[in-house]
Amino acid sequence: MNKDIGKQQSVSVIGLGAMGSGIARTLLAAGCEVSVWNRSRAKVDELVSQGAIACDSPLDAIQANTHVVVCLTDYSAWQGIIDANDLTDCFDGRCIIQLTTGTIDTVQAHAAFIEGHGGRIADGAVMCYPRDLGTETGSLLMAGPADVLKECDPILRLLAPTWTNLGDDIRKPTILSRALMVDVGMSLIGIVNGVAIAQAGGIPLDVFMQHTENVGAIIPDEKIRLIEAIRDGNTEETQASINAWGEGQKAVRSIAQSLGTNLVFQDAVKMVFEEAERRGLAKKDLAALAEVFAPGS
Ligand SMILES: NC(=O)c1ccc[n+]([C@@H]2O[C@H](COP(=O)([O-])OP(=O)(O)OC[C@H]3O[C@@H](n4cnc5c(N)ncnc54)[C@H](OP(=O)(O)O)[C@@H]3O)[C@@H](O)[C@H]2O)c1
Known part of the structure; x- marks a missing residue:
């Protein structure tokens, strides 16, 4: 991928499992500045060796950039991180690109929580393997307010050039x-x-x-x-x-x-x-x- 494409973007990634690491690597390869946090530090260090910036806490990752990709096992993992780190006042002005697989209830509750705390939310489902990200076979289903999806478009394009906009019903990707x-x-x-x-x-x-x-x-x-x-x-x-x-x-x-x-x-x-x-x-x-x-x- 041409490194200049993502030069203007700086993004945080929370969760560096197979998919989160793939997301961070793809954004790095596109030239983005990428700040990363993960529960297990080894995965942070691996990404740092590839050019990412380490965050010592999820709060650091959220404060590091306006746009924050979250990709964890499930929403209870994310809720656990929110509770353990008392993450309530940090979402004001932030845009969360939530790519964790959820249920209708958890996706809706999470969107209400982020918006209720002054944040913006785009929720999505990754429909490909990490290896496909950033290629023509990369596939992302997304929903959220039209202005938020528009704002996220440059980042989403780096992950899946033809990502799908399912409109403003946040439940649709799930x-x-x-x-x-x-x-x-x-x-x-x-x-x-x-x-x-x-x-x-x-x-x-x-x-x-x-x-x-x-x-x-x-x-x-x-x-x-x-x-x-x-x-x-x-x-x-x-x-x-x-x-x-x-x-x-x-x-x-x-x-x-x-x-x-x-x-x-x-x-x-x-x-x-x-x-x-x-x-x-x-x-x-x-x-x-x-x-x-x-x-x-
Ligand atoms: N892999 C794929 O091909 C694929 C494809 C489509 C969609 N997805 C979706 O992408 C999401 C992530 O999948 P993955 O394949 O990356 O899973 P994974 O490799 O198992 O990674 C899970 C991530 O969640 C973190 N995590 C789990 N429980 C946690 C907790 N209680 N507190 C803090 N962090 C916690 C893990 O941290 P540690 O590293 O510390 O364990 C790790 O960063 C899932 O929702 C999955 O459905 C994956």
Whole structure:
């Protein structure tokens, strides 16, 4: 990255885990002046060896710069830091770029706390690995007041050149990032579960891997088709009904049971299909499962 791009920026980073360190390194590489604080000092020292300025306390980090990126395990870690260091009067005039993964309640309460103490808040979800920051594959979902996001834009661009502005509803990055994680998480858990079944049945993993690639090739198009079908309310037309999928999943459960693998994942899937059947959705497309998952359903 061109070191001149971030020359005008000075930023504090609180939390130097895998992601916080990645953020600090990316900002340093862009030419920013970066002040850092972390609970464990070794990670501060490592960043200092790369050009960062050490802060001895979170208060020092907040006072060092107008813009402060916070990236910790969760909001309770941040609340613990606030409480232990009596951080209430230091947010006046500061802009917190909160990139810690939160829940709807913690994100809203935190935004109210910062704004109630004279600060500005942009809340976000990082949707990439640390190694992707500062590259075209860097991905950040952000929300906050329009003027705050505008003010943060030069910093956010250094982390993710095409960061996404989700508007002023502070809950949106949390909601969208978690909704996307259902897909990624279930798919990856499914693969691990599939490996267990294949291994228990004596299928070599290289054979499993080769066929995973073939079967998985339909997934990107199928995801889009499902989203469009839900959007358009088109759940009647189908290549494979909920009943067909449900029978297939019953067969998986039976095979898993025969092979003695743990059934906890299949039991969750079974509940979804049983619920769909109870609602009379058996003949519809898989997209009709949206009715099972809808609020209040
Ligand atoms: N890593 C990724 O690929 C990735 C991707 C997307 C989003 N994220 C999000 O980024 C955030 C940070 O993730 P990470 O991967 O950097 O996690 P991590 O490597 O486990 O680092 C956690 C950070 O939180 C600090 N921390 C934890 N509990 C604390 C406490 N009670 N008091 C003070 N500091 C505390 C740790 O300090 P110590 O060093 O002292 O333990 C460390 O700085 C998370 O919300 C995560 O969901 C990460």
